[in-house]
Amino acid sequence: MMTLRQLRYLAAIAETRHFGRAAALCHVTQPALSMQLQELEHMLGCRLVERRRNAVDLTAEGQEVAQRAAAILAAVADLEDYARREKPPLIGVLRLGIIPSIAPYLLPRALPLLHDRFPQLDLRIRETQTAPLVEELIRGDLDLIVAALPIDRPELETLNAFEDRFLVARQTRAGARADARMEPAALASEHLLLLEEGHCLRDQALSVCGALSSNIHMAFGASSLSTVMHLVANGYGITLLPEMAADMERTDRVELIRFTDPEPVRTIGIAWRRSSSRRSDAAALAKVLLDARA
Amino acid sequence: MMTLRQLRYLAAIAETRHFGRAAALCHVTQPALSMQLQELEHMLGCRLVERRRNAVDLTAEGQEVAQRAAAILAAVADLEDYARREKPPLIGVLRLGIIPSIAPYLLPRALPLLHDRFPQLDLRIRETQTAPLVEELIRGDLDLIVAALPIDRPELETLNAFEDRFLVARQTRAGARADARMEPAALASEHLLLLEEGHCLRDQALSVCGALSSNIHMAFGASSLSTVMHLVANGYGITLLPEMAADMERTDRVELIRFTDPEPVRTIGIAWRRSSSRRSDAAALAKVLLDARA
DNA sequence: AGGCACGATAAGTTTATCTTATCGTCATGA
DNA sequence: TCATGACGATAAGATAAACTTATCGTGCCT
Structure with a gap:
C-alpha cells in the first residue's frame, strides 16, 4: 500500500535533490527517508531517483511521479483546509x-x-x-x-x-x-x-x-x-x-x-x-x- | 498527519454506510476502522459520520470530505497504474x-x-x-x-x-x-x-x-x-x-x-x-x- | 594518503495499527 | 416484558510499521 508519507518524502527529494536535506525537511533522519523511498520504488516497480556519486536526480518516471505526488499532496492539504475552516x-x-x-x-x-x-x-x-x-x-x-x-x-x-x-x-x-x-x-x-x-x-x-x-x-x-x-x-x-x-x-x-x-x-x-x-x-x-x- | 488509510476507510463507510461492512471491505476489523475514522475526525476537527441508532450517515462535511477523498484515492490509483505500466x-x-x-x-x-x-x-x-x-x-x-x-x-x-x-x-x-x-x-x-x-x-x-x-x-x-x-x-x-x-x-x-x-x-x-x-x-x-x- | 560527504545497511527502539474481548444502547419479537 | 441480536465504542494486549543511532562503502578533494 502506498502512503502519503512516501509521497511527501519523494516531494522533498524532488525539491532538494539531496537525501540528507530532504530528510531534514521532513524532520526525520536520512535512513528513514531512504528506506521509505526504496519501499515506494519497490512498490511502483520502477526507479524514481537516480543516485549518482555527486548528485541525486529524478528519473523520467520519477519526475512524472513526483508531479502527480505534488498534486495529490496539494489535494490533501486542500481537504484539510476545507475541513478545518469555519464552515459558513x-x-x-x-x-x-x-x-x-x-x-x-x-x-x-x-x-x-x-x-x-x-x-x-x-x-x-x-x-x-x-x-x-x-x-x-x-x-x-x-x-x-x-x-x-x-x-x-x-x-x-x-x-x-x-x-x-x-x-x-x-x-x-x-x-x-x-x-x-x-x-x-x-x-x-x-x-x-x-x-x-x-x-x-x-x-x-x-x-x-x-x-x-x-x-x-x-x-x-x-x-x-x-x-x-x-x-x-x-x-x-x-x-x-x-x-x-x-x-x-x-x-x-x-x-x-x-x-x-x-x-x-x-x-x-x-x-x-x-x-x-x-x-x-x-x-x-x-x-x-x-x-x-x- | 492525515493518512491514505483513513481516507480509504472513510470511502468504505461512504459506500456501505455501515462500520462493520466497511471494515470487511477494507479487510480489517470494525474497531480498527472505527478508531481510524475517529482519528480522522479529530484531526480535521469536525464530525464526518453521524452514528445513529439504526443507521450511519455522512454529515454535510463528511459528504464533501468523502468526495475529495475519493478524488485523492483515484489520483493515487492512477499514479500506481502509471508507474507500474510498461512505459513505452x-x-x-x-x-x-x-x-x-x-x-x-x-x-x-x-x-x-x-x-x-x-x-x-x-x-x-x-x-x-x-x-x-x-x-x-x-x-x-x-x-x-x-x-x-x-x-x-x-x-x-x-x-x-x-x-x-x-x-x-x-x-x-x-x-x-x-x-x-x-x-x-x-x-x-x-x-x-x-x-x-x-x-x-x-x-x-x-x-x-x-x-x-x-x-x-x-x-x-x-x-x-x-x-x-x-x-x-x-x-x-x-x-x-x-x-x-x-x-x-x-x-x-x-x-x-x-x-x-x-x-x-x-x-x-x-x-x-x-x-x-x-x-x-x-x-x-x-x-x-x-x-x-x- | 587521509579526511569528508553521501547514501545504504543493520540492529534495536518507539510508535501506529490491528485484533480479540467486552460494553452499552437500542430495536425486535416471542 | 424480558430475552436476544445488531451495532458502534472502548480496553488491553499483540503485531507491524517506522524511526533512530551507529556503521559501512564509495568516491572526492586537499
Whole structure:
C-alpha cells in the first residue's frame, strides 16, 4: 500500500535533490527517508531517483511521479483546509420540519430573508405536527425542526429562538376598550375552541387555562387556526391565538385581547439531532426567524 | 498527519454506510476502522459520520470530505497504474551523445525514422568524441551515447547495435578489379592517413594495422573523415573508412576495397548509466539505428 | 594518503495499527 | 416484558510499521 508519507518524502527529494536535506525537511533522519523511498520504488516497480556519486536526480518516471505526488499532496492539504475552516452555515440541502401553527405565519417573512442571506441554501420544507416531526428528525429524515419548545428527547438538542405571546380572540363586542387586558380566570365562563388532537397549540392553550379546565366547554378540534377563527368570528366561542398569527387572522368581527402580566407565551425554537453537526445551522436559522418576526 | 488509510476507510463507510461492512471491505476489523475514522475526525476537527441508532450517515462535511477523498484515492490509483505500466520507450526529453565518425552518416537516416516511430521523443543531440561523451554521460549531462564499443566503465552499461566493416580507401588505380579483397598486411607499404588524436576511429584503425605499425607512415591527424578522404583522393595516402560512411564519401577518384575475411569491424553500440533507467530507451534506439543502416 | 560527504545497511527502539474481548444502547419479537 | 441480536465504542494486549543511532562503502578533494 502506498502512503502519503512516501509521497511527501519523494516531494522533498524532488525539491532538494539531496537525501540528507530532504530528510531534514521532513524532520526525520536520512535512513528513514531512504528506506521509505526504496519501499515506494519497490512498490511502483520502477526507479524514481537516480543516485549518482555527486548528485541525486529524478528519473523520467520519477519526475512524472513526483508531479502527480505534488498534486495529490496539494489535494490533501486542500481537504484539510476545507475541513478545518469555519464552515459558513446554511449551505446546501437542509431538510426542515415546521409545525402548522408556525409555518403559515412565519415562513412568508422568513423565506425571503433566508434566500437573501443564504443564497446557497437548498431548503426542503415539511409541515406537520410536532410528534411526527420529532420522529422524522430522530430517524434522520429531517435535519432541523422549528416547533414550540421544550422538546425533551435525549438524542436532540434545542435552541430557543423567541417567545410568542398568546392572545385571546373573541367575537367583537360593543364598548370594549382597545387596550383592555384580560385575566386568564375571565375565560372560565367562555366556550373555548381548540385545534384537533395532536397540535401542540391545543395542549398549550389548555395549559394556559389549566386551572379552569373544569369550567371550559370544549369544541371539537378544528384542523386549522383559520377555521377556529371563523368559528370565533361567528360567536361559537373564544380561542387563544398566537401573536404571530394576529396580523394574518385579524378581522373586524374578532377582537384580540392581551392577557394581564405575566402574559402566557409559547417558546418557539429549533431542534436537531445531538449527533448531527447542525448546531451552527440552527443558530443561523434562529437568528433569521427572530429577524423575520420583527 | 492525515493518512491514505483513513481516507480509504472513510470511502468504505461512504459506500456501505455501515462500520462493520466497511471494515470487511477494507479487510480489517470494525474497531480498527472505527478508531481510524475517529482519528480522522479529530484531526480535521469536525464530525464526518453521524452514528445513529439504526443507521450511519455522512454529515454535510463528511459528504464533501468523502468526495475529495475519493478524488485523492483515484489520483493515487492512477499514479500506481502509471508507474507500474510498461512505459513505452523514447518519450520526452532524451539527451543523446554521438561521436563524429557516426553522426553524419547515421543520423540523416536515423532521425526521420526516430521522429516517425517516436513522435513524442524530444531529442537533444550532442556530437563530440567518445571520452568527453562518456564523462558527460557519467556526470548526468547526457542520457545515452552512441559510440564504438567496448566502453569499460563500471558505472555504465552498454548494448551492441550492429557492426560496421572497415574498408580500405585509396586513390583509384587503373586495372583494379571491383571485387578485389585486400590483406591487412598489404597496407604495410602504404602511407596511412588518420583522424587527429582523440577519435576512437584513429585508435581502431591503428589496431587493425597493429602488427604493421612500424611500417606505417602516419600523416598528421585530420579533423574529419571528409578531409581525410580528400587527401586520399589526391594521392597522399590511404585510410580505413567505416562502411557506413562509404555512400557519402564515395568518389570516382577513390576506390573502396574490402578486407579479406575475417574483415575487421568496429562495433557500434549504446551506453547509459547503470543507475539510470534508460535500458529500454537504449534498446529501442539500437533497433532504430540498425534499421537506419539497412 | 587521509579526511569528508553521501547514501545504504543493520540492529534495536518507539510508535501506529490491528485484533480479540467486552460494553452499552437500542430495536425486535416471542 | 424480558430475552436476544445488531451495532458502534472502548480496553488491553499483540503485531507491524517506522524511526533512530551507529556503521559501512564509495568516491572526492586537499
